[in-house]
Every structure is written in C-alpha cells, then in structure tokens.
Amino acid sequence: MDLLKGTGITKLFGGLRALASVDFTVRQGEIVGLIGPNGSGKTTLFNCISGLYKPDFGRIEFEGRRISGLAPHTIAAMGIGRTFQIVRPLMDLTLRENVTIAVLYGRWGLSHMEAAREKASSILEFVGLSDKADSHPGRLALEDRKRLELARALGSGPRIILLDEVFAGLNPKEIEHAVDLTFRIRDEWGITVFMIEHVMKAIMSTCSRIMALHHGVLIADDGPEAVANHPRVVQAYLGAKYARG
Amino acid sequence: MASVCPTKTAKKVVGIALLSAILLVFPWLGPPVYFISFLYTVFMFVCMASAWNLIGGYAGYLSFGHAAFFGTGAYAAAMLTKAVGPGTASNLLCSIPSGLVAAVIALVVGYPCLKLRGPYFAVITLCFAFVVQLSVQNLGVLGGPDGLWIKGMDLPVETGRSILYESMLLLMAITILVVERIEHSKFGAGLRAIKQDEEVAQTMAVNAPRLKMGAFALSAFFPGVAGGLHASYLTYIHPTIVFDVNMSILIVLMALFGGGASWLGPVVGAVLLSFINELLSTFVKAELARIIYGSLFIVVIIFMPNGIMEFIRKRKQTGSPH
Numbered sequence: 151m152d153l154l155k156g157t158g159i160t161k162l163f164g165g166l167r168a169l170a171s172v173d174f175t176v177r178q179g180e181i182v183g184l185i186g187p188n189g190s191g192k193t194t195l196f197n198c199i200s201g202l203y204k205p206d207f208g209r210i211e212f213e214g215r216r217i218s219g220l221a222p223h224t225i226a227a228m229g230i231g232r233t234f235q236i237v238r239p240l241m242d243l244t245l246r247e248n249v250t251i252a253v254l255y256g257r258w259g260l261s262h263m264e265a266a267r268e269k270a271s272s273i274l275e276f277v278g279l280s281d282k283a284d285s286h287p288g289r290l291a292l293e294d295r296k297r298l299e300l301a302r303a304l305g306s307g308p309r310i311i312l313l314d315e316v317f318a319g320l321n322p323k324e325i326e327h328a329v330d331l332t333f334r335i336r337d338e339w340g341i342t343v344f345m346i347e348h349v350m351k352a353i354m355s356t357c358s359r360i361m362a363l364h365h366g367v368l369i370a371d372d373g374p375e376a377v378a379n380h381p382r383v384v385q386a387y388l389g390a391k392y393a394r395g
Numbered sequence: 396m397a398s399v400c401p402t403k404t405a406k407k408v409v410g411i412a413l414l415s416a417i418l419l420v421f422p423w424l425g426p427p428v429y430f431i432s433f434l435y436t437v438f439m440f441v442c443m444a445s446a447w448n449l450i451g452g453y454a455g456y457l458s459f460g461h462a463a464f465f466g467t468g469a470y471a472a473a474m475l476t477k478a479v480g481p482g483t484a485s486n487l488l489c490s491i492p493s494g495l496v497a498a499v500i501a502l503v504v505g506y507p508c509l510k511l512r513g514p515y516f517a518v519i520t521l522c523f524a525f526v527v528q529l530s531v532q533n534l535g536v537l538g539g540p541d542g543l544w545i546k547g548m549d550l551p552v553e554t555g556r557s558i559l560y561e562s563m564l565l566l567m568a569i570t571i572l573v574v575e576r577i578e579h580s581k582f583g584a585g586l587r588a589i590k591q592d593e594e595v596a597q598t599m600a601v602n603a604p605r606l607k608m609g610a611f612a613l614s615a616f617f618p619g620v621a622g623g624l625h626a627s628y629l630t631y632i633h634p635t636i637v638f639d640v641n642m643s644i645l646i647v648l649m650a651l652f653g654g655g656a657s658w659l660g661p662v663v664g665a666v667l668l669s670f671i672n673e674l675l676s677t678f679v680k681a682e683l684a685r686i687i688y689g690s691l692f693i694v695v696i697i698f699m700p701n702g703i704m705e706f707i708r709k710r711k712q713t714g715s716p717h
C-alpha cells in the first residue's frame with residue numbers, strides 16, 4: 151500500500167523552481183532514501199510533505215487522504231514525524247521536556263504528564279540519550295543533537311518519519327550506530343522511514359529504494375545499485391563536484 | 396531537585412495559609428484607607444500580570460495592549476449593572492460576564508493578530524488598545540468623552556471598599572491558581588514549545604493557532620473581570636483612565652521584571668514594582684521618580700534578562716552567576 155504519495159509536486163521560490171513536478175511514493179514498511187547534490191530540493195520536498203511549505207502545484211496524499219494544504223500540526227497529528235537538517239532543539243527545555251511535549255501532543259493518547267514523561271524517557275533511552283535526559287540541548291555535541299531530533303520525531307508516535315541528513319557530520323562509528331538505529335525504528339517500532347542522506351555508503355546499506363533529485367527534477371527511482379550507477383545520477387554528482395571544485 | 400522534601404512543602408502551605416488569613420481579615424481591622432486601597436491595587440496588578448503571562452511569558456507573544464481588556468471589562472460591567480440594576484451582588488457578579496466580553500474581544504482580535512510574531516505582535520496590540528480607547532471615547536452610548544458613572548453598591552463606603560478588596564483578593568488567588576495549573580499541564584507545555592520555536596512545535600503536532608487563541612482569551616478574561624470590579628471601585632470611569640496605555644506597559648514590565656518563565660515571577664514582579672512605585676511617588680518628586688524607575692528597569696533587564704526569580708534560582712544552583 152502507498153503510505154505516502156506525491157503527484158506533480160512543484161514548488162517555486164520567485165523565479166527558482168525548487169521542485170519541478172515531482173512524483174513519488176513511499177510504501178508501508180519501506181526505508182526509502184532521497185539523494186541529490188546540495189540545493190537539489192530535498193529539504194524543500196520534506197517541507198512540502200510536513201506542511202511547512204505549501205506546494206504551488208501538485209497533490210500529496212497520506213494513507214489515501216490529501217494532506218497538501220493542511221496545517222503542519224494537522225499533518226504531524228496524522229502520523230508524519232520529521233527531523234531538521236539544521237537541528238532545532240527547544241533550547242530552554244531539558245531533553246526530557248523536549249520529547250515529553252512531542253509525546254503529550256502525539257498519537258499515544260497520553261495527555262497525563264507523568265505517563266508522557268515516562269514514555270519520553272524510554273524514547274531517550276532508545277536513541278541513547280538517557281544519561282543526558284535532564285540536561286539542556288545547548289551542552290550537547292552534534293551527534294547527540296541529531297539524536298535528540300530523532301527522539302523528538304519519534305516522540306509524536308509517527309507512522310512515517312522523515313529524516314533530513316541525520317548522518318551528516320558523524321564519524322564512521324557513529325554512522326554505523328545511526329544505521330542500526332534506523333533499522334530498529336522500522337523493525338521494532340514499525341515506522342516507515344523516508345531519509346535524505348549524503349553519505350552514500352550508509353544510504354546504500356540502509357535503503358531498499360533510492361530516489362535522486364537534481365535541480366528539483368526526479369532523475370532516478372530504483373534499487374541502491376541501480377541508482378548509484380545511473381548515468382544521470384553520476385553526471386549530477388560529478389557536475390556538482392566540478393562546479394564546486 | 397525532583398522531589399521537594401515534605402517539611403518544606405508543609406512550611407509553604409502554612410505560610411500561604413497564614414498570609415491569606417492576614418490579607419483576608421486586614422480590611423476589617425480598621426486600618427487607614429490608604430493601605431486598603433494600596434493592597435487592592437497590588438492584587439489587581441498581580442492578577443493582570445499573572446494572566447498576561449499566559450500569552451506573554453509562556454507563549455512569548457508580548458501583548459502591549461492588555462489595558463484594552465481591563466477597560467473593556469470596566470465598561471461592560473458599567474453597562475451590565477445599568478441593565479440589571481445596581482446592587483452589591485449584581486455589581487460583583489456582573490464582573491464575570493464582563494471578563495467574558497473581554498475574552499471574546501481577545502478571540503476576535505487574536506485571530507488575525509496572533510499570526511504576527513515578535514515586535515509585530517507587540518506593535519499591533521499596542522495599536523489595538525489605542526483604537527479601542529478612541530472608539531469608546533467617541534461612542535455616545537458609552538458616555539463618549541464624558542465617561543460613565545456607575546451606581547454604587549448601596550452600602551456604607553467602608554464596607555463597600557472592603558468587599559471590593561476581598562473580591563479582588565479572591566480574583567487574584569483564582570488567577571494565580573489557574574495559571575499555576577496551566578503551567579504544569581499539557582496546555583502549558585505546548586505554549587512553551589511555541590515560545591521556543593513555533594514551527595518545530597507544529598511539527599510535534601502542537602496546534603499552535605488554537606493554543607495561542609486559548610492563552611490570549613484567558614489572559615484577557617481575568618483583566619476583564621478585574622476591570623469590572625474596578626468600575627465599581629472607581630464609581631466613575633473614563634476612557635483615559637481605564638484604557639491607560641501606561642497600564643498596558645506596567646503589566647508587561649511587572650511580569651518580565653519578576654520573570655515570565657514561572658507563575659511566581661509575575662506575582663513577585665507585580666508586588667515589588669507596586670511597592671517601588673508607591674515609595675517613589677510618596678518620597679520623590681514625580682519627574683525624578685520616573686527616571687529612577689526607568690533606570691532600575693534597565694539595570695534589571697541588563698543583569699537579569701530572565702527576571703528576578705530566574706536570577707535567584709540560578710544563583711542558588713551555581714553559587715554565582717556567570
């Protein structure tokens with residue numbers, strides 16, 4: 151079944167076409183990757199899905215219901231969680247408070263403080279932050295801040311989670327741990343995963359299917375091997391490298 | 396930290412009970428009128444600063460127009476008592492629907508205004524308060540520039556004053572209680588998330604528009620009731636008195652002076668500033684008093700940006716502030 155489905159998603163910023171009629175689907179239980187050079191529109195697509203941006207054209211459906219045009223909190227309440235590429239912790243609150251708020255307003259039906267706090271603690275333990283639960287995000291290293299993003303997204307009890315470069319800036323060992331965590335999110339929690347990633351090795355070993363964006367256009371949607379060797383994908387990355395170099 | 400030791404809680408309860416008892420019996424002991432009316436004003440400002448904190452302190456939407464709700468309450472009460480017929484009970488009870496009128500106005504105004512953030516919200520609420528004041532000043536039915544007289548409570552002056560004192564005390568207690576409950580509830584948690592990062596809050600399924608509306612309406616309700624009581628206290632209301640922009644600003648200062656993060660901040664801020672205000676206006680020339688008052692506030696904002704309560708808490712925790 152298609153859990154999440156987009157048809158003809160177009161997003162314009164003035165003269166810039168950040169997304170050009172993108173069609174995509176994510177099926178229940180999949181781990182799907184989204185790759186593309188910097189500025190290719192990956193984060194913009196996530197922003198459209200989570201309702202922070204309204205697509206100019208096109209339609210997004212979640213479990214068969216239209217979500218494009220709905221408010222971000224409505225979309226989140228329906229079961230779409232997300233992390234932010236540039237981490238955005240609630241700075242004045244402790245880690246536990248950060249996650250507790252997500253739990254309170256999430257899909258667990260826990261509006262009692264104490265029960266929500268317990269749930270938040272177990273989620274923090276799952277991502278490996280239980281020893282820092284009572285400190286503030288300002289003191290965390292980047293790796294832990296990314297885990298907090300993850301914990302908060304899991305806090306709302308989503309059916310699908312959108313991960314925006316949670317592996318970026320991590321060392322190989324931390325990446326290994328994050329890959330493991332991604333599988334556990336799907337296998338133990340039953341949450342479908344849609345992830346943006348730059349680290350090719352990590353995404354190749356995690357995803358059963360990968361989509362590639364280039365200048366807002368979907369240029370590939372296939373198994374990891376096929377996408378990595380896709381001539382247009384190779385060209386997009388090489389081109390980007392030359393341009394940057 | 397996590398659990399307060401029981402003797403400390405017991406001490407707190409006894410302290411609060413004792414203070415309440417003293418405040419309750421105070422006006423019946425025949426003290427000078429001056430003290431009754433001063434305490435009455437303190438209660439009124441504690442009530443308003445506490446209610447303001449719901450939207451300003453927790454949600455981070457600094458309203459600079461709360462005098463509009465106070466004034467609306469006063470005028471609503473004046474009109475209602477005229478319609479119902481004055482009397483002690485009706486004068487007091489009319490303040491409750493007056494608060495509702497203020498809350499409804501907050502909903503109507505909040506719907507468009509709460510979409511604005513930061514300084515834009517502050518400026519639009521300030522403008523809103525001016526618009527309300529000017530409208531009332533030009534509306535014949537509301538007395539226009541002549542103001543309105545409110546029929547008294549057919550009681551001896553002292554008794555009437557004491558009863559209004561007790562009513563304001565009760566209103567203050569209820570406001571503090573409600574605000575404290577909200578602070579530790581799901582509602583309060585959502586408001587705090589909104590203050591920190593509204594977009595992130597929404598991606599956590601926090602219904603930000605609805606929560607902000609709720610907080611704004613509640614933050615208008617209690618000042619509306621206070622305004623309703625105050626109309627009976629003054630017996631004559633005029634737009635320049637009950638819609639005074641200085642009152643709007645004073646409410647903000649009191650809440651932030653004490654600290655907007657917890658319910659105790661606005662209480663402490665309102666009490667302290669009321670006392671400082673009173674001392675300065677009694678012992679120092681008015682111009683000088685304003686300068687001292689302003690300087691004091693600047694010092695506090697620079698050295699205690701999160702208010703006095705937060706400053707004290709940090710000091711206790713670390714021994715010395717950084």
Ligand SMILES: Nc1ncnc2c1ncn2[C@@H]1O[C@H](COP(=O)(O)OP(=O)(O)O)[C@@H](O)[C@H]1O
Nearest residue numbers: 163166168186187188189190191192193194195
């Ligand atoms: N809010 C915005 N306003 C204007 N331009 C934007 C905005 N968000 C993204 N863009 C532009 O859209 C393009 C795609 O950005 P983004 O989706 O962040 O890329 P990616 O995540 O793939 O690196 C970029 O050119 C970026 O500058």
Ligand SMILES: [Mg+2]
Nearest residue numbers: 192193194235
């Ligand atoms: Mg991005």
